Amino acid sequence: MPGSDSAVMERKPWVAEATKDARLEIKDLNVYFGEGADRFQAVKNVSVKVQQGGSFGIVGESGSGKSTVLRAVCGLVESWDGEIDIDGAPVSHKRDKAFARKIQMVFQDPYASLHPRHTVDRVLSEPLKLHGFDDVDGRVLRALDDVGLGADFRFRYPHQLSGGQRQRVAVARALMLEPEILLLDEPTSALDVSVQAEILNLFADLRKEHNLTYVMVTHDLAVVAHMCDEIAVMQHGEVVEVMDVEAMRSSTPETAYTQELLKASMGYDAEFFGDS
């Protein structure tokens, strides 16, 4: 990536302090892709801690490893080492059914994450059947209601829905098993701003109603500032800074990279970027 190296002169690896009430804790997570000489380390010694009921944001540019962290937590990446603790208990490489009831993920592109030939009803009832829940009917209807869609949408196919409605279905699916932690991977970046506002409001409401813990990955600092209480900044696979949202608002981040990122998300500034 050209030009970004100079911005990280004073990076320091951020180390989590040990406390008891962390809902999700990641310690020294490393993720590798490829074999032998092609082996690439996408995530390097990442340690973060998410409080019970908290909302934790991870920001960074493409290729910084932010989504890979989420995928490792969710069990979608195999080759990782380090420790991932949920409620103090480490998870193994192979995940069981109970894990799925605790953590669920919402993906970036609502156009790609729903099966094109399954109705909304099938998408939502499948996890219930797999986990042997009763009252499938009632739960599907309640979930649709929760995400503001209503019963009319139950037998529609994804192509009969708009982008925002699809993302609501994806959120409903993630909520079917009544998880405690939601992993959100760029949940609004494929949506128009007006639709983004609706989905972000929905996340805020659901968090209150269901007492959820969020981990949200995004490249949009304004979205993170709106949604999260604590924010980790990633670059080249490492966490370069963790700050709370107040520090971010007052524009007093420690590293030069974070400052550049903040400046860039405030809009174009000819004086700041013109002479680079």
Next chain:
Amino acid sequence: MSDTLLSVEDLWVRFPTRSGTVDAVRGISFSVGRERVGIVGESGSGKSMTGRSILRLIRSPGQMEAKSIMFNGENLLDYSERQMRKIRGHQISMVMQDPKFSLNPVHTVGKQICEALRLHTKASRREARQGALEMLEAVQIRNPERVFDSYPHELSGGMGQRVMIAMMLITDPKLLIADEPTSALDVTVQMKVLAIMDKLVQERGMGLIFISHDLNLVSSFCDRIIIMYAGRIVETCKASELHNATHPYTRGLLNALPRIEEPKGRLEALQRQDSWKQEASVDARV
């Protein structure tokens, strides 16, 4: 600022479908001088179609219609396809969203830039190469020789977009249409690419039409803003006066944006009104 480069009057773009005709752009009028004009709207608002129709690039079965598209005192609608090819890429250039889809993957970058130049001028091979290298340097590519001989897949997104800008500006066009030129790039790279584009456009006294969905970015980058909704221009204003915008749609968009400086408990959801679709388009000519 004052002399008008391009003036479009009553532009319509229609797509016939099985369930009737869809009007993607409905009778808009606007003009561009030697300035940076931003066209903002959500997906489906007709902003990209507006950009494409200036170059008469609406693909069949889409149809475009206008009273006039005056460029440099001549009506582009009267031009033959052959004459239009002399305009495209020479007088008016266009930069698209994703360099991955705009560059030819089987030719080197240098060959493609030289081709653009040699098609429109009488430059020799050597002059074209020289010009291409200079242009690559102008878009702040550190090692122009190496990039000249590389294939598009060997470049990052930011580099690819700089190459596109180099290719589009090498013929010294009078007007540049940039359709979401930086949406596929990371924020910090985005700003660098914008800075390069800004500098070149200003130096050469070109006009720029900047099409984007990002209201925040457009208001900080452009001189004048045109806001589109459902194929119509709902409002136009100076970029510096965007915060005084009055149309409920513009206000709704502004309020729907989360902001770092001013935290809000809830974001305001946009309440769309059917009447916005019926309103007459605002004339954005100056």
